[in-house]
Amino acid sequence: MNSLPSLLKFVPVVIAAVLLGNWFLKEVKRAKLAQKPWYAPYLTIPGVLIIIVVLLPVFLKLLKQ
Numbered sequence: 001m002n003s004l005p006s007l008l009k010f011v012p013v014v015i016a017a018v019l020l021g022n023w024f025l026k027e028v029k030r031a032k033l034a035q036k037p038w039y040a041p042y043l044t045i046p047g048v049l050i051i052i053v054v055l056l057p058v059f060l061k062l063l064k065q
Contacts, residue, residue, distance in 0.1 A: 020046055 024046040031040040041047050 020049060024050060 027041040027044045
C-alpha cells in the first residue's frame with residue numbers, strides 16, 4: 001500500500017515528459033520541412049525546456065561542490 005502514493009507522484013511527471021517530447025518532435029518536423037539547420041528545434045520553447053531539464057542537475061551538482 002505504501003508504494004501506491006509514491007507511484008502516483010510519478011504520473012504527472014511522465015505525462016509532462018510525454019507532452020514536452022511530442023511538442024519537441026512537432027518542432028523537429030516543422031524545422032525539417034522548412035529545411036532549417038539541425039539546431040533550430042533546440043532554439044524553440046520545448047527545446048530550451050529540454051536543455052534546462054537535462055543541464056539543471058549538472059548545474060546544481062556543480063553549485064553544491
